[in-house]
Amino acid sequence: MNTTRDQIIQATRSLVEKQGYHATGMNEILRLSGAPKGSLYYYFPDGKEELAQEAISQTTKEVVGRIRANLALFDDPVEAIQVFVSRIADHIELSQFSSGGPLTAVAMETATSSERLNRACREAFAAIQCAFAEKLAANGYAPESAAQLALFITAAIEGGTLLSRTAHSGDPLRRVAEVLALALRSARP
Amino acid sequence: MNTTRDQIIQATRSLVEKQGYHATGMNEILRLSGAPKGSLYYYFPDGKEELAQEAISQTTKEVVGRIRANLALFDDPVEAIQVFVSRIADHIELSQFSSGGPLTAVAMETATSSERLNRACREAFAAIQCAFAEKLAANGYAPESAAQLALFITAAIEGGTLLSRTAHSGDPLRRVAEVLALALRSARP
DNA sequence: GTCTATACGGTGATAGAC
């Protein structure tokens, strides 16, 4: 793959994750990536919006892969999910409270202002929910139940991440993981 | 109370709720509120940050009041919470997917960039959780359990709101409300 | 394809008249 293009996306991901979409400027992205302004608009003719879209879809692929890999570590889906969410809490602390990818920030900021980014976020959330639902469905949960629980898991993680970022501590998300495990057990088939 | 000052805060709340913190400009706030720029810096010498802080703390007071009022409508805390969350879903649809107050947006955008706003958001989340915890504790839940569940409820609402905003539909949050009710019932004392 | 220089609008903030 093209290195310059990839470095630009990488810089965008990192900055948007930390600061949000509107707080991140093109000049900042350029500075971090080391690329010149001309290259940026050569690779992303539609500018910042296209860039953020690419950052989201690329991040989502990685995140979905990481979800599947983590959920495969345990046969029991509830245990797998609890451990996975706890790991996100660790990761948030290690990254000094940069959120779980640029998705949350962009979704919040562009829900009603950018058709293009809103669509990208919808697809991202759908893919993430799908990964959770598969694990549940493969372990005896009824399909509709699995889908609903996957939505709930995603919401709990997003909300827990927000609380942990705000609290500057992984603990809120870890406590969310505990209660989430209880909830999933009580919904067990 | 001073009308001009209040109109400025009101405009800030509405705009930040819809667009986010960084996407909202001072000129925009001025335009919507009808106030002149001089007045704005007279009432809020510390500028945008102070303004947002005021908007958050004012909104939080109202939100906490609304939570208490809604939870008081039903004796059963689980039913009360489920109905309350469903109402948020209705409200999101009615407001054309402006989130539940400026809190979520500011919390996401300023978690690591503004000490002052981060503190305001922490206090806001604490007050909200407190309102939920009280209702649970008043109905037989053990104090630590009530606090943990209140945190979980807050996370679920925040995450569900994000998903509903993104999906441009109240349904995700409504489904979150359903699962949340199941989870709270299974944790019943 | 890569890079520089620049355009133009909007940003948050201030000074000072009234």
Next chain:
DNA sequence: GTCTATCACCGTATAGAC
């Protein structure tokens, strides 16, 4: 206290040389 005029700066985006 209220308002206007204006500031210096940064935002995204473009033009055009190489």
